[in-house]
Amino acid sequence: MEAHKETGQEYKLGYGLLAAVFAILLIAFFRILFQVRSPIEVLLDRLLTLIPMRWFESLLGFFGGYAKPFAYLVAVLVAIVGGGLFLLIARFLSSTFGTTLRKTFSILCLALAILLAILVLSLGSSPSTLALTLGAVFVYYAGVQYFVSSSQAPKKDVADSSRRRFLRQLGATVIGVAAAGIVVSIIQRLLSQATITSTGKASGNMPEPFTPNDEFYVVSKNILDPNVDSTSWKLRIGGLVQKPFELTLDEIKQLPPVEQDQTLECISNPVGGDLISNAKWKGIRLRDLLEQVQVREGVIDIKFTCADGYTESIPLEKAMEPTVLLAYEMNGEQLPSKHGSPLRLLVPNIFGMKNVKWVERIEAVNEDYKGYWQQQGWSDIATIQTMSQIRVPASNSEIQIGEETEIAGIAFAGSRGINKVEVSTDAGKTWQTAQLDPEIGPLCWRFWRYRWTPESEGYYTLVVRAQDGEGNWQTEERQPTLPSGATGYHSIQVRVTGSSQ
Ligand SMILES: Nc1nc2c(c(=O)[nH]1)N[C@H]1C(S)=C(S)[C@@H](COP(=O)(O)O)O[C@H]1N2
Ligand SMILES: [Mo]
Numbered sequence: 001m002e003a004h005k006e007t008g009q010e011y012k013l014g015y016g017l018l019a020a021v022f023a024i025l026l027i028a029f030f031r032i033l034f035q036v037r038s039p040i041e042v043l044l045d046r047l048l049t050l051i052p053m054r055w056f057e058s059l060l061g062f063f064g065g066y067a068k069p070f071a072y073l074v075a076v077l078v079a080i081v082g083g084g085l086f087l088l089i090a091r092f093l094s095s096t097f098g099t100t101l102r103k104t105f106s107i108l109c110l111a112l113a114i115l116l117a118i119l120v121l122s123l124g125s126s127p128s129t130l131a132l133t134l135g136a137v138f139v140y141y142a143g144v145q146y147f148v149s150s151s152q153a154p155k156k157d158v159a160d161s162s163r164r165r166f167l168r169q170l171g172a173t174v175i176g177v178a179a180a181g182i183v184v185s186i187i188q189r190l191l192s193q194a195t196i197t198s199t200g201k202a203s204g205n206m207p208e209p210f211t212p213n214d215e216f217y218v219v220s221k222n223i224l225d226p227n228v229d230s231t232s233w234k235l236r237i238g239g240l241v242q243k244p245f246e247l248t249l250d251e252i253k254q255l256p257p258v259e260q261d262q263t264l265e266c267i268s269n270p271v272g273g274d275l276i277s278n279a280k281w282k283g284i285r286l287r288d289l290l291e292q293v294q295v296r297e298g299v300i301d302i303k304f305t306c307a308d309g310y311t312e313s314i315p316l317e318k319a320m321e322p323t324v325l326l327a328y329e330m331n332g333e334q335l336p337s338k339h340g341s342p343l344r345l346l347v348p349n350i351f352g353m354k355n356v357k358w359v360e361r362i363e364a365v366n367e368d369y370k371g372y373w374q375q376q377g378w379s380d381i382a383t384i385q386t387m388s389q390i391r392v393p394a395s396n397s398e399i400q401i402g403e404e405t406e407i408a409g410i411a412f413a414g415s416r417g418i419n420k421v422e423v424s425t426d427a428g429k430t431w432q433t434a435q436l437d438p439e440i441g442p443l444c445w446r447f448w449r450y451r452w453t454p455e456s457e458g459y460y461t462l463v464v465r466a467q468d469g470e471g472n473w474q475t476e477e478r479q480p481t482l483p484s485g486a487t488g489y490h491s492i493q494v495r496v497t498g499s500s501q
Helices: 013-034 040-048 053-097 102-121 126-152 154-193 249-254 286-293
Strands: 234-239 247-249 258-265 274-284 301-306 311-315 323-330 344-346 357-366 387-392 399-400 405-412 418-424 446-452 458-468 490-497
Touching: 013 053, 013 126, 013 154, 013 490, 040 102, 053 102, 053 154, 053 234, 102 126, 102 399, 126 154, 126 446, 234 286, 247 249, 247 286, 258 344, 286 323, 286 357, 301 446, 357 490, 405 418, 405 458, 418 446
Parallel strands: 234 357, 399 490
Antiparallel strands: 234 247, 258 274, 274 323, 301 311, 301 357, 323 344, 387 405, 405 446, 418 458, 458 490
16 A cells, blocks of 8 residues: 555545454454454344344345355444445545544544444343443554554664554454453443342343342342331321321231232343243231321322332232232341332332332322332333243254244233243244243242244244233234333244254
């Protein structure tokens, strides 16, 4: 490549393409040697789920077993071409705004890094994928700067030193990516202890019928959850009642105890997500307390206020149901702090949002009170949507042709129970009835299984759907989690390959 010295000419398309190839090599290196899921895969997987299933099927029909590798190849080419176009955009912007190319290009790369980081994070990727994404952008950036400066260099030795600098930068990036991965995963661990989101198990395994306490998903609005001292804590019950009173935890434990097996699911659980768990709970009936305080005429909602400032409400009618509990035990242990110790509410058939933790005050109110999440647009009724998920086999796994394989998973419809589960191995064209495991409990998730022996090679889309105890099929239409909880069938891709000797 000859050196153009006029400003504005030195950022050539070819440099961008080459630098993008380096970035792809970095990604491939970490993908192959350390199994780090690449940002390309993450974004592509997401894109593929956005394509209507019918198109997806016809694409599969056209490319057969090569559809996915082909899609990855196209994505890699797009990334490389994009790396070249990026320089043209930088050139255009710098001539429009009259800034230096170097500055414009640096700002654009920074913006790209931030955009990709947000995308990758919002798709729930691991810290290592995030680090790899940022590393790839940096390699691209450093690569372009290297080509530009070496093309400008009048003498060979300057090019040599800038080549050395590039190699140094490349080495530093690889080390930096690894170090950043470690730091981010430590921060993530810390944040998860401060309960920002779930700790549920990923797919590929069937869950245990009762989720152990330390694996039970965790969701709260807080960066740092409250740590309520249960000896000084008191539950206050008042509002529009005849006889308001207070109870200590010991006093609550003297009331008639009730045990209840119940599944909790977060309203933010996406289709196929793991914000769902099941436990044995022990506590008292909310109804017993409400009868004691004597709720007045005209009361509409029972409102809850928690130690973290969280508020919620349920209709009085619901609050009087015998399955609405205030729990102090979980799976035979004292309720863990992150799950709401000393006392939490359990409301069957309603999303986790209304199963408030760290309750401090219960009030009868004569209005339809809007709680913390309702004020931000989430459903006030929040009835559990009938859902089902494939947990086994893992998404994208390989299955041997002619070998019997178990497809298995969970289904849940709150207190409505599950009537029936059906599985499709051809992307929803035909359906077969799955076998239901014995009921774990009337308020719990239901496990199901289906035995499948694939007879020809290729990519298969497995889909599941459930019918609730009232005879209604789960909604096929895809809806996002906001405002009423996600709907749509869960599907995964698997690959059936010839038997290997
Ligand atoms: N006080 C309080 N209670 C709360 C929350 C909260 O942020 N604060 N989050 C709710 C949400 S959105 C869910 S899904 C469940 C999760 O309960 P878990 O963490 O025990 O699984 O708690 C609910 N109760
Ligand atoms: Mo939730």
